[in-house]
Every structure is written in structure tokens, then in C-alpha cells.
Amino acid sequence: MFTVFVIGTAGSGKTTFIQSFSDFLETNEIYSIKVNLDPAVDYLPYSPDIDIRDYITAWDIMKKYNLGPNGAIIAAVDMTIKYLHEIKEGIEELQPGYVLVDTPGQLELFAFRQSGEEIVQTLRRERAAIIFMIDVILALSTQSLISSILLAASVFYRFNLPMLILLNKIDLLNEKEIEEILDIINNPEKLVSGVSGKKDITVFHESIVSAVENFIKVFGCYPISAVKNQGLDKVYISLQQIYTGGEDFIYFAP
Ligand SMILES: Nc1nc2c(ncn2[C@@H]2O[C@H](COP(=O)(O)OP(=O)(O)OP(=O)(O)O)[C@@H](O)[C@H]2O)c(=O)[nH]1
Ligand SMILES: [Mg+2]
Incomplete structure (x- = not known):
């Protein structure tokens, strides 16, 4: 059983990806299940x-405890802990090859809270990985791409699981924009030159950018379109490498 947690910024396409990737797996005769953890x-x-909405919804919590939307999601994620063992048993009964886990839109309410970590550590069994989803439109400039990868890096430090970074919605880009993104992904050292052209670059900036460069080299950054099913085969191949190679894979990836 391979558990893949799909985490990313609001509206980046996590839910759409779960749908299209599970269709992709089905076409390849791999049995997957979809777990929704967004209350x-x-x-x-x-x-x-x-x-999770069979147990708890943010809407019910809002009404019951008179909370605003963010407060209700935080409470709902914290309360998810109560149902974790039931959820885990439900997953195990189905005996899937892949478990695709959809997480709440507001990434920080899940990824940066203790309960998020407990959920991931309890639900994972055998191998697990994180897919970090970025909306490519928000990563078109070098600076925005760097910020997005830094966010992915902080999620990595939270969960310490192998990770793939997906740049979703490439169907919205023109050819030139796709080429520029691919150029950076294939030669991440260009990130440094992309930023050092700015006159206020400092040694501190350069060290951050070179950390981002290494992060891309280790984990891989994949342009995809969840709507048009583009790039899913490469995501699958890399996930399989993690699955079969184990979590040590992260240290050996090209
Ligand atoms: N053009 C395009 N639109 C996409 C793609 N993937 C998702 N979308 C659209 O982006 C919007 C958000 O998609 P979701 O899948 O709900 O994103 P999400 O990350 O689950 O959103 P939250 O859970 O609310 O944070 C929807 O309107 C999708 O149709 C894509 O590959 N291309
Ligand atoms: Mg969603």
C-alpha cells in the first residue's frame, strides 16, 4: 500500500489532480482509493x-461553536484525530495499491499544525510520499517560483517524507512560458542568475536561491495539467521509484 498525501496552496488543483490521477491509475489497472480529508x-x-465529512464538517462546527470559517477548519482538523483509527481501518479493509489523500485548501491549517502531522503519521502505512501542488500561474516569475518552492521545503521539514513538486495548470500557459519553466526545472542553477540580475541581491538571497536549486534537483519538479491529463505518466514513474526504492530514494534521486 502506497499512501500519497496531496498538499498545496488553496485552489492549486489538489482535488482535480486526485480525480485525474486516480483515473490514470485505473487505466493502468492499479487499484487506488480516494480519501477526502477536507472538512x-x-x-x-x-x-x-x-x-472526513461523514464524521465532521467545518459547516457543522461553525454553527455549533459559533466560529468563523478558518477557526472551524482548524477545529475540524484537530477533531479529525478522534476518527483516525476508524479511517485507517476503513482504508486497510479496502486493500488498495495506492491511497490518494486530499487535504484542506488552506495548507497552513493542515500542514503547519501538530494535528496535521499526527494525521499523516497515523494514516501512512508502509511507504508514503507527499505531492506538493503549486499553481503554475502563481509561479511564473522567478521570485514567485522560489517562494513556492520554499513553501514546499517547509512542508518537507514538517513531514520528512519524499516529495514531488507539481506545477499544475500548464494548459493555461503559452509555449514560450512553458519553455521558460522547463528551462529552469532542467537547469535550476538558472534560478540564481534569474534573481542575481536584480540590483538588491545579497549573499543571503543567493544562499536561499541555491538551497531552492538543490531542493528542485533532489525532489524533482513536474509540470502537469490535472484538467488535460498532461504529465501524469512522469509523476507516476517517479512515485513508483519512491514506492519501490523506499524513502531513501530522496537521497539518491538525480
Ligand atoms: N486550467 C486548469 N484549471 C485547473 C487545473 N486543475 C484544477 N483547475 C481548476 O482550478 C480550480 C481549483 O481546483 P481544485 O481542484 O478545487 O483545487 P484545490 O487545490 O483542491 O482547491 P482547494 O481544496 O479549495 O484549496 C478549479 O476551478 C479547477 O477546475 C488544470 O490543470 N488546469
Ligand atoms: Mg480541494
Whole structure:
């Protein structure tokens, strides 16, 4: 069983990716299940095999405790802990090859809280990985790409699991923009030159940028379109490498 947690910024396409990647796996005759851990989602394009909303919804918590939307999501994520063992048993009964886990939109409410870590550590069994989803439109400038990768890095430090970074929605880019993104992904050292052209560059900036460069080299950054099913095969190949190679894979990736 391979558990893949899909984490990323709000609206980056986590839910859409879960739908399209599970279709991709099905086409390749791999049995996967979809687990929704977003207590605030209203509509899902897929029907989840396991759904936190069967136990708890942000909407009910808002009403019951008179909380605002963010407070309700925080409370709902914290309360998820109570149902974790039931959720875990439900997953194990289904005996899937892949478990695709959808997480709440507001990444910080899940990834940077103790309860998020407990959820990931309890639900993972055997191998696990994180897919970090970035909306490519928000990463078009070098600076924005660097900020997004730094966010991915802080999620890595939280969970310490192998990670793939996905730049989603490439169908919204023109050819030149795609080429520029691919150029950086294939030669991440260009990030340094991309930023050092700015006149206020400092040694501190350069060291951050070179850390980002190394991060991309180790984990890999994959342009995809969850809507148009582009790039999913490469994501699958890398996930399989993590699955079969183990978590040590992160230290040996090209
Ligand atoms: N053009 C394009 N739109 C996409 C793609 N993937 C997702 N979207 C759109 O982006 C919007 C957000 O997609 P979701 O899948 O709900 O994103 P999410 O990260 O789950 O959102 P939250 O859970 O609310 O944070 C929707 O309107 C999707 O149709 C893509 O590959 N291309
Ligand atoms: Mg979602």
C-alpha cells in the first residue's frame, strides 16, 4: 500500500489532480482509493471512498461553536484525530495499491499544525510520499517560483517524507512560458542568475536561491495539467521509484 498525501496552496488543483490521477491509475489497472480529508469542501468531482465529512464538517462546527470559517477548519482538523483509527481501518479493509489523500485548501491549517502531522503519521502505512501542488500561474516569475518552492521545503521539514513538486495548470500557459519553466526545472542553477540580475541581491538571497536549486534537483519538479491529463505518466514513474526504492530514494534521486 502506497499512501500519497496531496498538499498545496488553496485552489492549486489538489482535488482535480486526485480525480485525474486516480483515473490514470485505473487505466493502468492499479487499484487506488480516494480519501477526502477536507472538512470544508462543498463539491468534489470524485466520489471519495473515505470522507472526513461523514464524521465532521467545518459547516457543522461553525454553527455549533459559533466560529468563523478558518477557526472551524482548524477545529475540524484537530477533531479529525478522534476518527483516525476508524479511517485507517476503513482504508486497510479496502486493500488498495495506492491511497490518494486530499487535504484542506488552506495548507497552513493542515500542514503547519501538530494535528496535521499526527494525521499523516497515523494514516501512512508502509511507504508514503507527499505531492506538493503549486499553481503554475502563481509561479511564473522567478521570485514567485522560489517562494513556492520554499513553501514546499517547509512542508518537507514538517513531514520528512519524499516529495514531488507539481506545477499544475500548464494548459493555461503559452509555449514560450512553458519553455521558460522547463528551462529552469532542467537547469535550476538558472534560478540564481534569474534573481542575481536584480540590483538588491545579497549573499543571503543567493544562499536561499541555491538551497531552492538543490531542493528542485533532489525532489524533482513536474509540470502537469490535472484538467488535460498532461504529465501524469512522469509523476507516476517517479512515485513508483519512491514506492519501490523506499524513502531513501530522496537521497539518491538525480
Ligand atoms: N486550467 C486548469 N484549471 C485547473 C487545473 N486543475 C484544477 N483547475 C481548476 O482550478 C480550480 C481549483 O481546483 P481544485 O481542484 O478545487 O483545487 P484545490 O487545490 O483542491 O482547491 P482547494 O481544496 O479549495 O484549496 C478549479 O476551478 C479547477 O477546475 C488544470 O490543470 N488546469
Ligand atoms: Mg480541494
